[in-house]
Amino acid sequence: MLAMDQGVVEEWLSEFKTLPDSAVSSYASSLKDKGALIPALYKVIRENYSDLLEPVCHQLFEFYRSGEPQLQRFTLQFLPELLWSLLSVSTARDPRTSGCIEALLLGIYNLEIVDKDGQSKILSFTVPSLSKPSVYHEPSAIGSMALTEGALANHGLSRVVYSGPHLQRESFTAQNR
Numbered sequence: 146m147l148a149m150d151q152g153v154v155e156e157w158l159s160e161f162k163t164l165p166d167s168a169v170s171s172y173a174s175s176l177k178d179k180g181a182l183i184p185a186l187y188k189v190i191r192e193n194y195s196d197l198l199e200p201v202c203h204q205l206f207e208f209y210r211s212g213e214p215q216l217q218r219f220t221l222q223f224l225p226e227l228l229w230s231l232l233s234v235s236t237a238r239d240p241r242t243s244g245c246i247e248a249l250l251l252g253i254y255n256l257e258i259v260d261k262d263g264q265s266k267i268l269s270f271t272v273p274s275l276s277k278p279s280v281y282h283e284p285s286a287i288g289s290m291a292l293t294e295g296a297l298a299n300h301g302l303s304r305v306v307y308s309g310p311h312l313q314r315e316s317f318t319a320q321n322r
């Protein structure tokens with residue numbers, strides 16, 4: 146990693162720690178203007194053995210845990226790279242791997258499956274029906290759907306799928322990866 150990139154990341158790490166709570170929102174909106182920061186953070190994540198990886202993961206988790214939507218989006222933009230890094234290290238079976246990426250991903254997962262009160266979330270989804278119009282199609286253009294979608298629509302049945310409650314995780318295993 147170049148010294149310039151390292152300096153940008155170290156400055157970013159120290160900025161948030163000294164920030165008062167009243168300035169978090171303006172700080173979050175100013176992050177997108179820091180052009181050199183995002184590529185430097187990607188380099189830190191790609192280099193699994195960087196000294197900066199653990200503080201970067203900790204900072205990204207603090208951003209996500211803050212509840213500020215812009216800081217959460219800032220963290221989530223690194224999610225594909227974090228997943229790739231974790232999976233590539235786990236397939237290499239390298240014992241020197243850092244657990245900070247795993248801890249960050251588990252922390253984000255555990256925050257997502259509970260609401261603000263700490264209760265498990267149960268999400269519901271309505272499965273789209275071809276017999277009802279949407280922005281993508283008109284039901285009459287599809288043709289006749291004799292006893293399938295049309296028959297369900299006439300009876301007012303709609304299919305709702307529920308997801309949850311999900312268990313909190315403490316580590317990644319082959320089963321929950």
